[in-house]
Amino acid sequence: MLLQISEPGAKPSARPRRLAVGIDLGTTHSLVAIVQDDRPIVLEDWQGRVLLPSVVHYHADRRVEVGYEAGAWQSDDPENTFISIKRYMGRGRGDVPERQGIPYRYADTSGMVQFETRAGRVSPVEVSAEILKALRERAVRALGSELDGAVITVPAYFDEAQRQATKDAAKLAGLEVFRLLNEPTAAAVAYGLDQGAEGVYAVYDLGGGTFDISILKLTRGVFEVLSTNGDPALGGDDFDHAIYDWLLQDTGIPAPAAGDARRLLAAARAAKERLSEQARTRVTVPLSNGSTVERTLTCETFEALTEALVKRTLAPVRKALRDADLAIGEIKGVVLVGGATRMPCIRKAVAEFFGQAPLSDLDPDRVVAIGAALQANVLAGNRAGDDWLLLDVIPLSLGIETMGGLAEKIIPRNATLPVARAQEFTTWKDGQTAMSIHVVQGERELVSECRSLARFELRGIPPLVAGAARVRVTFQVDADGLLSVSAMEQTSGIEAKIEVKPSYGLNDGDIARMIEDSYRHAQDDIAARRLGEQKVEAARLIEATEAALAADGALLSEDERSVIRRHVEALREVAEGSDWEAIKRASDALNDASTEFAGRRMDYSIKTALTGQKLEELQV
Amino acid sequence: MISAATRDYFELFQLPPVFQLDIDRLDIHYREIQSRVHPDKAAHLSDGEKRLFLQWATLANEAYRTLRRPLDRARYLLQIHGVETGEEDNTAMPAEFLLEQIEWREELQEAQARRSQPALDRLSVRLRREMNALLDSLATLLDVERRHSAAAEVVRRLAFLEKLGRDLDQAQAELEA
Ligand SMILES: Nc1ncnc2c1ncn2[C@@H]1O[C@H](COP(=O)(O)OP(=O)(O)O)[C@@H](O)[C@H]1O
Ligand SMILES: [Mg+2]
Numbered sequence: 001m002l003l004q005i006s007e008p009g010a011k012p013s014a015r016p017r018r019l020a021v022g023i024d025l026g027t028t029h030s031l032v033a034i035v036q037d038d039r040p041i042v043l044e045d046w047q048g049r050v051l052l053p054s055v056v057h058y059h060a061d062r063r064v065e066v067g068y069e070a071g072a073w074q075s076d077d078p079e080n081t082f083i084s085i086k087r088y089m090g091r092g093r094g095d096v097p098e099r100q101g102i103p104y105r106y107a108d109t110s111g112m113v114q115f116e117t118r119a120g121r122v123s124p125v126e127v128s129a130e131i132l133k134a135l136r137e138r139a140v141r142a143l144g145s146e147l148d149g150a151v152i153t154v155p156a157y158f159d160e161a162q163r164q165a166t167k168d169a170a171k172l173a174g175l176e177v178f179r180l181l182n183e184p185t186a187a188a189v190a191y192g193l194d195q196g197a198e199g200v201y202a203v204y205d206l207g208g209g210t211f212d213i214s215i216l217k218l219t220r221g222v223f224e225v226l227s228t229n230g231d232p233a234l235g236g237d238d239f240d241h242a243i244y245d246w247l248l249q250d251t252g253i254p255a256p257a258a259g260d261a262r263r264l265l266a267a268a269r270a271a272k273e274r275l276s277e278q279a280r281t282r283v284t285v286p287l288s289n290g291s292t293v294e295r296t297l298t299c300e301t302f303e304a305l306t307e308a309l310v311k312r313t314l315a316p317v318r319k320a321l322r323d324a325d326l327a328i329g330e331i332k333g334v335v336l337v338g339g340a341t342r343m344p345c346i347r348k349a350v351a352e353f354f355g356q357a358p359l360s361d362l363d364p365d366r367v368v369a370i371g372a373a374l375q376a377n378v379l380a381g382n383r384a385g386d387d388w389l390l391l392d393v394i395p396l397s398l399g400i401e402t403m404g405g406l407a408e409k410i411i412p413r414n415a416t417l418p419v420a421r422a423q424e425f426t427t428w429k430d431g432q433t434a435m436s437i438h439v440v441q442g443e444r445e446l447v448s449e450c451r452s453l454a455r456f457e458l459r460g461i462p463p464l465v466a467g468a469a470r471v472r473v474t475f476q477v478d479a480d481g482l483l484s485v486s487a488m489e490q491t492s493g494i495e496a497k498i499e500v501k502p503s504y505g506l507n508d509g510d511i512a513r514m515i516e517d518s519y520r521h522a523q524d525d526i527a528a529r530r531l532g533e534q535k536v537e538a539a540r541l542i543e544a545t546e547a548a549l550a551a552d553g554a555l556l557s558e559d560e561r562s563v564i565r566r567h568v569e570a571l572r573e574v575a576e577g578s579d580w581e582a583i584k585r586a587s588d589a590l591n592d593a594s595t596e597f598a599g600r601r602m603d604y605s606i607k608t609a610l611t612g613q614k615l616e617e618l619q620v
Numbered sequence: 621m622i623s624a625a626t627r628d629y630f631e632l633f634q635l636p637p638v639f640q641l642d643i644d645r646l647d648i649h650y651r652e653i654q655s656r657v658h659p660d661k662a663a664h665l666s667d668g669e670k671r672l673f674l675q676w677a678t679l680a681n682e683a684y685r686t687l688r689r690p691l692d693r694a695r696y697l698l699q700i701h702g703v704e705t706g707e708e709d710n711t712a713m714p715a716e717f718l719l720e721q722i723e724w725r726e727e728l729q730e731a732q733a734r735r736s737q738p739a740l741d742r743l744s745v746r747l748r749r750e751m752n753a754l755l756d757s758l759a760t761l762l763d764v765e766r767r768h769s770a771a772a773e774v775v776r777r778l779a780f781l782e783k784l785g786r787d788l789d790q791a792q793a794e795l796e797a
Binding site: 178416420606 | 632633634649651652653654655656657658659660663664665666667668669672673674676677678681682684685789792793796
């Protein structure tokens with residue numbers, strides 16, 4: 001072993017920094033950022049570009065292209081080239097508006113939509129995973145090493161199914177998700193830390209396919225989301241379609257072929273973007289039949305075409321303010337996020353509504369990725385003590401189906417996460433041992449008007465006479481906004497087994513199959529992957545336990561300490577080997593052995609938190 | 621070790637169990653606790669610790685939500701004292717109160733029918749005033765006179781008014797849409 005000699009006075013280097021990235025997985029563009037020397041950096045591709053178009057193209061041999069290369073196929077091979085895939089995440093066929101110019105071939109499935117491509121059937125989760133893989137590779141190249149984890153952003157208004165789909169995509173891409181972070185919250189982090197802001201802020205985020213509004217309160221390093229609202233199907237794309245419809249109407253061309261439609265849409269979008277800088281612009285689109293569409297579009301016409309869209313963003317803003325119980329005048333600043341907020345009509349509408357010019361000092365394309373990277377760095381444990389805290393909320397109420405197709409709310413929208421609610425159910429037949437609970441999300445009273453999330457089938461309820469069993473079901477929503485359900489029969493203390501049937505998601509089997517599939521294609525070895533993951537978890541556990549013993553070992557007796565130490569050593573030994581199951585067993589054993597210790601530390605930590613606080617208060 | 625599930629909310633925040641709570645201190649203590657127990661603080665820790673943080677952060681949120689809202693705080697205090705508020709069964713409400721409720725409802729419906737924002741706003745102001753008066757009397761009943769069953773009755777009244785307030789909000793939202 002080499003001796004480590006440090007310079008006098010220099011601290012021996014702490015454990016190696018964990019590599020964590022922030023990813024903005026956008027409808028239109030995606031980005032990846034890291035923190036280096038305390039500064040966020042948005043990573044570029046080999047050509048110096050930071051934006052990766054969220055476009056994925058499938059070849060017949062399942063070879064996949066992502067980004068600009070994929071974009072080049074848009075008009076020549078539209079059925080196999082996916083743009084704006086984020087609109088389909090966790091969505092069923094009926095949820096996505098049928099619009100002209102969408103060339104995909106839907107597979108005949110229930111649940112989340114799937115598409116037929118020449119490389120076979122793909123789900124939006126797999127398409128998104130390709131984008132994430134491309135970003136992961138970009139980061140690995142830049143950092144020269146594998147990543148420990150990632151923060152991935154989602155629209156605040158994403159429901160549970162959309163969040164789960166995003167997390168599944170990350171899993172498929174081989175990323176450990178430290179956190180799904182809401183895009184507006186990420187933007188606030190980027191702004192708040194940059195400018196030391198305090199007070200109540202609104203974040204107005206109009207991207208390519210989604211609109212989000214969040215009201216946040218910043219108090220000494222705590223970012224508290226007061227309310228959030230939005231429209232998951234409203235974005236810059238809709239402004240493109242407004243121009244597209246105008247072009248078709250103005251020129252009188254009938255429904256165009258898919259390739260032409262893509263060309264017209266691309267031209268519409270380019271024209272829209274030019275109008276952010278100039279008063280009028282020329283739109284020229286060569287069609288496949290040899291003719292050319294040529295029109296001049298002025299700002300006035302564009303504003304008239306899109307007035308209703310701009311207005312549509314203000315209704316969610318009002319709702320968010322009401323939910324936060326705030327008047328417009330109480331908003332200290334408005335942050336603009338998303339490429340579509342470059343449109344002058346949006347800036348004007350926002351300024352008028354809030355009675356103040358919005359903030360846009362940071363590049364609206366990058367601000368979300370930067371916030372995500374800053375948070376990833378904190379979650380990786382790379383900062384000591386002086387970090388901040390994000391308190392997010394659940395965007396839509398969670399409910400369960402009751403008699404007559406009614407939804408009974410269990411967790412109200414805008415409840416601070418994590419949150420849990422328990423509900424008691426009983427059996428209605430003698431000897432009944434199973435029941436099914438249908439969980440929905442949304443504000444409406446009828447189940448049919450809310451989004452169906454999943455059916456939870458509880459089994460193993462002890463057979464009793466009707467009405468005697470007391471099944472207490474706990475609905476837990478974690479900091480990512482993801483739901484888990486557990487159930488216990490109260491009179492017997494027997495835990496029910498639960499099978500989850502997601503309505504628009506993938507079940508664990510699907511994901512496992514996709515991961516195996518992707519390995520088969522990548523000629524990789526899934527066992528090696530599993531072993532790698534177990535070793536990482538073991539290393540993490542050993543490190544955390546040792547740090548805990550060093551800091552708070554005094555909370556344990558000598559005997560208790562040595563029990564834990566023995567488990568640490570046992571784990572360290574098997575972790576050298578290559579039996580992933582043995583490593584898992586030893587990890588579980590160490591976890592069990594330190595549960596009591598963890599609990600005492602938590603208690604101690606809370607007590608000292610508040611005593612420390614009291615001292616501060618006295619000093620004021 | 622005190623498990624997350626059984627913690628008394630006031631004790632958790634180290635505040636006295638009273639209705640007239642120091643809200644600023646509650647806010648500060650809440651943030652202080654969350655900055656120790658939030659799952660984000662465990663992102664780099666083991667799965668077992670992640671679970672523990674999740675439980676405590678969930679408890680802190682629940683406790684904060686309960687103590688932050690006056691009506692829930694009153695219900696919680698009564699529960700500590702073993703007093704049922706009996707809100708599921710509201711047949712016990714006095715007739716004059718129920719009549720008043722009907723009047724409120726009629727005014728709400730009328731304002732809705734006329735699509736009158738100012739009328740809704742006026743109703744909202746009056747409702748708030750009424751609720752504040754009841755909350756003041758709760759403070760006396762709970763903290764000074766310790767008349768818990770009288771307090772339970774006020775809680776029942778407030779529950780009615782709160783429901784009315786939600787419907788009023790809903791009506792205002794519908795007008796704006
Ligand atoms: N200069 C501009 N003027 C108007 N719209 C723009 C401009 N730049 C980008 N956009 C629009 O912004 C949207 C993409 O925004 P972005 O924040 O990248 O979205 P997402 O987060 O959904 O990927 C697209 O509709 C794009 O046309
Ligand atoms: Mg975005």
